């Protein structure tokens with residue numbers, strides 16, 4: 001089997017790269033070790049988590065919020081197997097969608113574990129031990145990432161779980177302890193809280209969501225607290241004992257000192273993810289890796305070995321599906337002789353909790369660190385007509401613009417559909433737009449997007465409706 005391009009890994013980075021390369025006329029194969037295509041994102045990541053976030057939010061609304069809208073119903077009953085079956089059907093539709101797209105674009109799928117076996121060669125070992133070799137002019141490593149283990153705590157995916165186990169718990173745990181107040185901890189912590197768990201989140205740092213704009217994270221933490229999530233910040237979990245019915249979680253101050261013990265029925269370990277390169281043969285091939293185990297690539301996604309490229313979670317940058325997808329397109333274009341490129345300054349980041357948290361560009365902390373003079377325009381959803389109709393009282397849009405040029409440098413939103421609203425900020429920033437450009441763009445009324453416009457108005461001159 002000989003190809004122009006062979007991609008190892010069919011996650012959003014790998015499958016998008018394969019499709020675009022095929023569209024550009026290359027003969028393409030994808031090597032995938034798992035039964036279904038789509039990688040972490042489609043099988044045990046973005047897609048199943050969003051299915052559960054949506055259904056659990058509807059369950060909570062039906063139980064707590066409908067009455068405020070003048071809808072009286074009996075207390076809703078949870079059908080967890082039904083919820084899981086909805087989740088599975090969404091995953092299946094997406095993974096078989098990738099299969100369909102591969103057929104449509106005449107991409108060959110080679111099932112098995114791929115290993116770089118020399119210049120232009122991948123040896124593939126199928127589940128039954130059968131070996132084949134795939135030859136290709138270019139090889140792309142798109143093998144993604146895996147959850148980071150916590151020393152002293154053994155994940156059994158039963159009572160001590162990673163995100164994968166937390167997406168498939170057979171019953172609602174009475175007490176859930178989450179280690180790590182990052183994206184996974186807050187998203188999956190929210191799911192199980194809405195379904196009835198008492199959730200405690202233990203976080204090493206003195207804040208949640210590191211990397212997110214500080215004010216935005218503080219406001220979000222306040223709202224999660226109001227919903228009933230307990231935070232233990234500046235704390236670390238040192239062990240989890242599984243003896244007996246309840247788990248005993250040992251928690252200590254991060255800086256040292258006297259600890260405490262929390263009782264839990266399930267513990268979710270969500271302290272980050274690390275690149276996955278197990279059994280790929282990269283060391284033997286002489287591929288350069290950095291101190292965090294990431295494959296080192298240049299601006300054209302080339303490793304130090306001729307003909308070998310890498311993209312997605314396995315290289316530098318945020319571990320996000322859309323970042324991996326855009327790199328997939330860029331690599332395909334580069335291989336087809338075009339000028340593929342990703343603008344790392346404009347990669348949106350969304351936390352799909354309720355309210356959602358979305359951001360693009362620089363945080364206030366980053367601007368201060370870099371000594372960039374900026375102005376801030378802020379607008380609360382409590383002043384937005386559409387938000388009132390939705391009974392949304394919390395959250396805001398914050399636009400950060402260059403103090404001299406008015407160019408938008410960052411936008412941060414905590415509020416309803418923040419993940420959808422951030423898109424216009426991304427487009428604006430991609431075109432190096434100013435707060436005035438956004439403020440003068442006509443927005444439909446009554447929409448939540450008017451809050452984005454008002455925040456831009458506030459950054460440029462003055463808001464109208466505040």
Ligand code: FAD
Nearest residue numbers: 009011013033039040041045046114144312313319320321
């Ligand atoms: P992956 O999706 O990890 O795919 C890698 C593929 O390579 C896998 O299919 C794997 O089986 C295969 N593979 C690995 N080694 C080999 C080998 N040697 N041979 C053959 N095949 C191999 N990101 C977002 O942007 N939005 C979200 O809402 C979001 N939610 C998430 C929720 C959870 C619970 C998790 C865990 C992650 C989430 N992410 C989200 C992150 C997102 O899933 C990743 O950033 C994305 O999947 C990375 O894509 P990738 O193509 O680099 O790798």
Ligand code: NAI
Nearest residue numbers: 180181182183184185203204236270271272273319350351
């Ligand atoms: P994360 O990096 O978002 O958060 C991990 C958290 O754990 C951090 O706050 C960190 O300070 C904390 N931590 C680290 N060690 C700790 C310890 N020993 N004790 C207590 N806390 C500790 O990682 P997470 O949540 O595991 O998610 C992994 C990645 O997956 C994300 O960074 C993101 O790239 C991706 N993802 C994206 C989603 C989205 O876009 N909506 C959803 C879920 C995951």
